[in-house]
Amino acid sequence: MxxxxxxxxxxxxxxxxxxxxxxxxxxxxxxxxxxxxxxxxxxxxxxxxxxxxxxxDQNEVVIVLEDDMDQSELDELDDELHDIENINNIVFVSKEEAFQNEKDKLGDAAELLREDDNFYPNTYRIKIDDLEFLDETVDEIGRLFGVEDVKAPTDIAExxxxxxxxxxxxxxxxxxxxxxxxxxxxxxxxxxxxxxxxxxxxxxxxxxxxxxxxxxxxxxxxxxxxxxxxxxxxxxxxxxxxxxxxxxxxxxxxxxxxxxxxxxxxxxxxxxxxxxxxxxxxxxxxxxxxxxxxxxxxx
Incomplete structure (x- = not known):
């Protein structure tokens, strides 16, 4: 043409x-x-x-640690957590930091608390990438040495x-x-x-x-x-x-x-x-x- x-x-x-x-x-x-x-x-x-x-992303998983862990065991646990693929935003909260946060919330009434009253455990606060695999991830975390309990919003995740x-x-x-x-x-x-x-x-x-x-x-x-x-x-x-x-x-x-x-x-x-x-x-x-x-x- x-x-x-x-x-x-x-x-x-x-x-x-x-x-x-x-x-x-x-x-x-x-x-x-x-x-x-x-x-x-x-x-x-x-x-x-x-x-x-x-x-x-607003849902948080709290890992409660055993009280008798030393620093080397905490470091090893931290490395193991970072190796789990379905986890991000890993934040360690020491028992001292948790206790101080509670005192800050109480304001003037914080004077009533003494250091001996610190019953908070060391914890990790983490976020899960895919909530569909929350149960498998929680099970994997629970098997790690030094982990006493894992608190996860299972119902919300489902x-x-x-x-x-x-x-x-x-x-x-x-x-x-x-x-x-x-x-x-x-x-x-x-x-x-x-x-x-x-x-x-x-x-x-x-x-x-x-x-x-x-x-x-x-x-x-x-x-x-x-x-x-x-x-x-x-x-x-x-x-x-x-x-x-x-x-x-x-x-x-x-x-x-x-x-x-x-x-x-x-x-x-x-x-x-x-x-x-x-x-x-x-x-x-x-x-x-x-x-x-x-x-x-x-x-």
Whole structure:
């Protein structure tokens, strides 16, 4: 195909968008609505997962040590704890430090406490990377020399693990469902668009135009519509998400403020969403046009 013919077909595809502007607007509207639904579901799923992860990080495991351990045994235990993969943020709290913390909490009443009243043990306070493996990690810690007891939020861990799995499963399910609905709606929209121009396709076929020559303007039209829809959906979603973040930031609720830090900034996922919108929109437009134009090429 000559360059002049290719240029003509590109211009023809772009012209078709304007000539058939009512159907073009309908196609763009459907694409934007579907992209917004899918994008919102992705953002909700990702942020819910982050919030659950934030709550996971607030849970602490306390390792109570035996009183008669000397410094060399404490050092050896510290090395062994650092070798366990599912543990992070290991903090040693001596019995003296724990006693002093209690005195600080009591304020003026701390004078009633004497050093002989220090019944606090040496402890380690640790965070768990993956609460799903909390029980296995606790068992491994409990077998270490010098460990008297391990206090872990087992019930909370089970609840958070279940919630995290549910969020991931539901998020994937909703996105998959919306993609399926989107495919059906867009396919029907493209089908109607091509049907309204079936006479034009037949005339081009009768005057000797090749199948590719007829398909290409429709493919370019679908690509343009998909790209326009992706750009508009991206900016609408960006604006709505930014407004929501501003509202959350200004909300006086302590709970919301504590969760705000775990909300994903739009810039960290925005380009990926736009890439998905652009690829999906243009792909659906081009492939849908090819499929339905083919039905009217047999004359």
């Amino acid at each position: 000559r360059g002049s013919s290719l240029g003509y077909l590109f211009k023809e595809g772009a012209r078709n968008v304007w000539v058939n502007r009512l159907m073009s607007l309908a196609s763009i509207g459907v694409l934007i609505a579907c992209m917004l639904l899918i994008g919102s579901s992705v953002l909700l799923s990702v942020n819910m997962n982050n919030v659950v992860g934030y709550v996971e 609840t958070l693990t279940s919630v995290k799995k549910l969020v991931i499963t539901m998020g994937m399910g909703i996105v998959a469902l919306l993609i399926g609905v989107t495919l059906i709606i867009i396919a029907n929209t493209i089908k109607i668009t091509v049907f309204n121009r079936r006479k034009e396709i037949s005339i081009m076929k009768y005057v000797g135009a090749t199948d590719l020559f007829i398909k290409l303007p429709f493919m370019i039209e679908g690509l343009i519509l998909g790209l326009i829809s992706a750009i508009m959906a991206y900016f609408i979603l960006w604006g709505g998400y930014s407004y929501l973040l501003s509202w959350l930031e200004e909300n006086p609720s302590t709970w919301i403020q504590s969760m705000y830090g775990s909300i994903l900034p739009f810039k960290e996922i925005g380009l990926k969403l736009f890439g998905g919108f652009a690829l999906g929109g243009t792909g659906l437009g081009v492939i849908g046009s090819m499929i339905f134009v083919r039905n009217y090429l047999k004359v």
